Amino acid sequence: GAGVSQSPSNKVTEKGKDVELRCDPISGHTALYWYRQSLGQGLEFLIYFQGNSAPDKSGLPSDRFSAERTGGSVSTLTIQRTQQEDSAVYLCASSLAPNQPQHFGDGTRLSIL
Amino acid sequence: AQRVTQPEKLLSVFKGAPVELKCNYSYSGSPELFWYVQYSRQRLQLLLRHISRESIKGFTADLNKGETSFHLKKPFAQEEDSAMYYCALQPGGGADGLTFGKGTHLIIQP
Numbered sequence: 001g002a003g004v005s006q007s008p009s010n011k012v013t014e015k016g017k018d019v020e021l022r023c024d025p026i027s028g029h030t031a032l033y034w035y036r037q038s039l040g041q042g043l044e045f046l047i048y049f050q051g052n053s054a055p056d057k058s059g060l061p062s063d064r065f066s067a068e069r070t071g072g073s074v075s076t077l078t079i080q081r082t083q084q085e086d087s088a089v090y091l092c093a094s095s096l097a098p099n100q101p102q103h104f105g106d107g108t109r110l111s112i113l
Numbered sequence: 114a115q116r117v118t119q120p121e122k123l124l125s126v127f128k129g130a131p132v133e134l135k136c137n138y139s140y141s142g143s144p145e146l147f148w149y150v151q152y153s154r155q156r157l158q159l160l161l162r163h164i165s166r167e168s169i170k171g172f173t174a175d176l177n178k179g180e181t182s183f184h185l186k187k188p189f190a191q192e193e194d195s196a197m198y199y200c201a202l203q204p205g206g207g208a209d210g211l212t213f214g215k216g217t218h219l220i221i222q223p
Contacts, residue, residue, distance in 0.1 A: 003156075033210050043199065045210030059210065091157065098208045099145070104157040 004105035006092050012111045015084060021077045021108045025094030032075050033102060034067060038088035050098060082112045115140040117202050119214035126190050127222050134185040134217050136200030143205040146176055146183040151197045190221045
């Protein structure tokens with residue numbers, strides 16, 4: 001079956017613009033995770049959804065970042081007023097349940113000019 | 114807060130030699146530990162988790178709670194083992210994301 005799907009695979013945008021990143025988890029997976037991978041910081045956890053709710057949003061880097069999940073499936077990560085330090089690969093993962101192994105997508109490579 | 118440390122950014126060994134990738138963690142509770150691998154131009158994938166106690170592709174890892182370590186070992190390295198390896202921790206219960214180490218780039222020389 002299909003794995004975790006992320007779109008777009010690459011996004012180049014100007015500083016100050018808003019961007020929306022999409023994640024399609026594996027069908028039936030109730031838990032969904034967003035991570036950011038950057039050169040200086042490595043892989044950092046951003047936010048986790050169980051169903052449609054995110055119990056803890058403290059991992060989001062700033063209030064310009066928001067995420068939602070609807071219908072227990074697709075999730076979007078939105079970054080408003082992008083800054084150059086937002087340039088990174090944004091990874092999504094899903095798992096059957098919170099204590100099960102996470103399956104990762106290919107990521108979205110975001111470049112802010 | 115939890116932390117995962119992988120002291121080696123780069124590890125180069127010859128084919129057929131033993132490999133050990135080090136991972137140390139700090140966490141006050143009972144964590145779940147994982148090793149993830151990323152081969153060139155492929156997505157991050159799970160290699161093994163401590164609770165399953167499996168050997169995957171010849172790799173094993175033992176959780177040592179006394180030393181708070183979860184080192185990854187393979188007795189005889191193969192060229193196809195060349196990849197980035199990440200050690201990761203998840204708080205027990207799983208209702209949280211993974212905390213990753215910075216990764217070790219393993220190069221197997223012919």
